Amino acid sequence: MPNPYLPNWEYIPDGEPRVFGNRVYVYGSHDLAGSDRFCDYTLKVWSADIHDLNNWICHGDSFHTRMDRDHESDTSWTDRELYAPDVVERDGQYYLYAYIVGSKGCVAVSDRPEGPFKLLSTYRVPDNSAQILEEGHFIDPGVLVDDDGRVYLYCGYLSSYMAEINPDNMLEILPDSFQPDILPVDEPFGFFEACSPRKVGDTYYLIYSPKMGSRLDYATSQSPVGPFQYGGTIVDNGVDYPGGNNHGSICQIKGQWYIFYHRMTNNTVMSRRACVERISILPDGSIPQVEMTSLGFDQSLSPYRFIPADLACVLKGGCYITERNVIDRAVVHITSGCVIGFKYLDFGEDYSSKTMEFTVKVRGCGNKGKMNIVLDHSENGEVIGTCDIGADHEVIHTAVKAVTGRHAVFLVFEDEYSGYFGQFFEGRPLCELDGFVFHK
Incomplete structure (x- = not known):
């Protein structure tokens, strides 16, 4: 399936790819064509069989902050836009972490990776934690369930921070676990937004968007709490193309690594479509930068087809x-x-x-x-x-x-x-x- 790999009418930016069982799922924001703002009030889930990446299935809406013709709102305290979610699995349950503009973020759960997700709670934050964790700043949450069962949350806009989540309830921030500036705003990191954690072997990766927002960069550490070393750029959606912000992550599917990201359409930064490129992770842990292509999951395109x-x-x-x-x-x-x-x-x-x-x-x-x-x-x-x-x-x-x-x-x-x-x-x-x- 070439880029963009979802149907023409679908705008799924900020894609977080996750493999659960024999399917790869993409969890992202939901843009609208011709909109004058990022995202809307709905999250949707798409997936494909890992053996057939040419056929993506829409599982429909998975979470809402506003009522629509088919669904009630899932949030009683806000009707603001949903941004950049992530989903992780623990003990057979799938947990959705959502940022809601200017409002308390929340955690929802489902017994299926495609949802729909049922609200558990807003994030529970200890009284002595930084205010930034509580009201409207839980931006672009990325979650890592480590091999030992501990759970870590990474997020931020203009500055980064992390905290540990209680694995018993998956929504409570543990006391004294808050850590600011997990990635510096100073160069070469230049952190801006879009934290996405992954663990590859014994190495922890944070994929993120730097100040030059059309890129996805990465940093590595031997510990989930850092310190992190700057790695470089994985992909830049502004090279010979009308660029804009970027958000995505890496995922291994049947032994091949990919970077999931988005590109702009409609002469605006608001209508973003899901794209993917093949990448390599070298023995030293580095990820060479890849160019944007038309290929998506394909190795090449046939010139003899339209x-x-x-x-x-x-x-x-x-x-x-x-x-x-x-x-x-x-x-x-x-x-x-x-x-x-x-x-x-x-x-x-x-x-x-x-x-x-x-x-x-x-x-x-x-x-x-x-x-x-x-x-x-x-x-x-x-x-x-x-x-x-x-x-x-x-x-x-x-x-x-x-x-x-x-x-x-x-x-x-x-x-x-x-x-x-x-x-x-x-x-x-x-x-x-x-x-x-x-x-x-």
């Missing part, structure tokens, strides 16, 4: 992906100089012809231009063909050079206006891209 525009992982020059409706998405505001990239397409081997065909579906915007099909690098890669873009909605066919092997494919746009009057056409959209396909 490639929807919203699989683009490179968007340069001001173009962006937007939702026309719950089915159709396009790259819009394509002007001269824009680049749209897809990584990676496998053209296969042993093709005897010198040419093949390329078909692209666009919506003309009343201007003249052309689209170059470029391999491997948008600036100095090989141009294998060119399409003329007309004024109307159209499907364009052209012959291109036959290629083999695995390549990044870039669509590079130019207008066809020159001379004195060319200045009046600068910045005018050339077309909107729906997608393309190669065929032999």
Whole structure:
């Protein structure tokens, strides 16, 4: 399943991946298309069989802070937005930890990993604990159940902190366990938000978003309470793409490690979609940075099947992906100089012809231009063909050079206006891209 790996209409940012049994579950916030704020009042759960990551199932709503047409509210003390939850398992029960904007956070429980979750309580905080743990600051909770049964909570916004949870009730903060600045705000850490703990072997990892908020960085320790050493960046959703905040974590599925994160759509930082990349954890515990791709769980994409525009992982020059409706998405505001990239397409081997065909579906915007099909690098890669873009909605066919092997494919746009009057056409959209396909 390529990126984004959930259906077109679904916006699940801040994804926390967890493997329970033979399924991987993603717990995250829930954005809305066209919203002017982060998240809404509902949490949803998606999952897939670890042996079939191409088929994700929606389990529906799992928790609410407002009543809707099908559910009562789960919180009597607030109706504010739900942010960035986490779920852990202990003794056959699944515990949901939720941050609620400007309100007391809470813990809910279910006997199924998909929920729905039933409220247990707001967090119970000892009288002598820091006020930051109590009212409206329990931000982006990430929870770790250690091998010895002890339970740790990590959270924070602009500064980080941690505390230990009573494993007997999973909601009480233990006295004297609060620890501020578990990750420093100073460089190289530069902590901002989005704590997510994991344990790999004997090493404790904290994945988080630094001040340059389009990244997911990590730090490591030999103890759940630190000190932590800065590790580096795992993924950056702002590289050659309209970036924004980031939140996610690492997960091992059938021996392969992944980083789950989100990317922006609709020319806003509010409409975020779930993405994933393969990563490696080296013998020394380090995680090399990976690039954003169109691949998701796939090893490569077939150029001989229609490639929807919203699989683009490179968007340069001001173009962006937007939702026309719950089915159709396009790259819009394509002007001269824009680049749209897809990584990676496998053209296969042993093709005897010198040419093949390329078909692209666009919506003309009343201007003249052309689209170059470029391999491997948008600036100095090989141009294998060119399409003329007309004024109307159209499907364009052209012959291109036959290629083999695995390549990044870039669509590079130019207008066809020159001379004195060319200045009046600068910045005018050339077309909107729906997608393309190669065929032999």
